[in-house]
């Protein structure tokens with residue numbers, strides 16, 4: 575029986591996994607294997623080259639959304655070398671008048687503005703808002719889990735980079751979460767005090783179903 579358990583454990587962790595991470599220094603995601611709560615299993619370290627540790631995805635902006643902003647995430651899925659390292663980054667472009675809508679994630683974030691002028695802020699759990707105009711090279715932090723946002727208040731496009739202390743930070747944007755789900759409009763209206771018409775508008779924009787089911 576004991577032998578059987580050893581075999582099972584061995585099989586689970588073959589070929590390489592986060593579990594032996596502390597002895598291999600790094601564990602580049604093997605995106606072909608399923609993600610676990612601890613991250614992805616590792617690519618065989620013998621197969622890695624310098625290129626596996628370099629991300630070139632920040633050379634261009636991402637795709638602009640209805641919020642007139644674009645995010646390029648570097649997480650364990652887009653930059654597999656981040657797997658297990660408790661680090662992620664994003665490039666953020668905000669057009670004139672655009673915003674990064676109010677959102678939350680599991681971990682803390684630090685932003686540095688490279689171009690333009692933004693108002694960045696977060697709301698504490700006692701509902702105090704901390705917000706400030708940030709200019710080129712200014713840095714601000716958004717403590718873990720708190721709702722936060724950025725608004726381009728300048729007359730030129732804004733460019734910023736953020737770093738987060740997880741390779742898999744999770745992203746939940748309030749209006750998208752409210753508009754993209756399948757809850758009946760009436761329930762969302764009740765649990766938010768938003769008018770049903772407003773809820774249907776969010777559902778139309780973000781693809782939520784059950785607009786007319788009570």
Ligand SMILES: *[C@@H]1O[C@H](CO)[C@@H](O)[C@H](O)[C@H]1NC(C)=O
Nearest residue numbers: 631635636637638645646647
């Ligand atoms: C932008 O959209 C294109 C086309 O849908 C897609 O291939 C590309 O991966 C997107 N870029 C980013 C950074 O999400």
Ligand SMILES: *[C@@H]1O[C@H](CO)[C@@H](O)[C@H](O)[C@H]1NC(C)=O
Nearest residue numbers: 697698699700701702703704
């Ligand atoms: C929230 O906490 C901050 C920091 O302790 C304090 O200055 C502020 O008065 C509090 N606000 C409310 C509404 O309780």
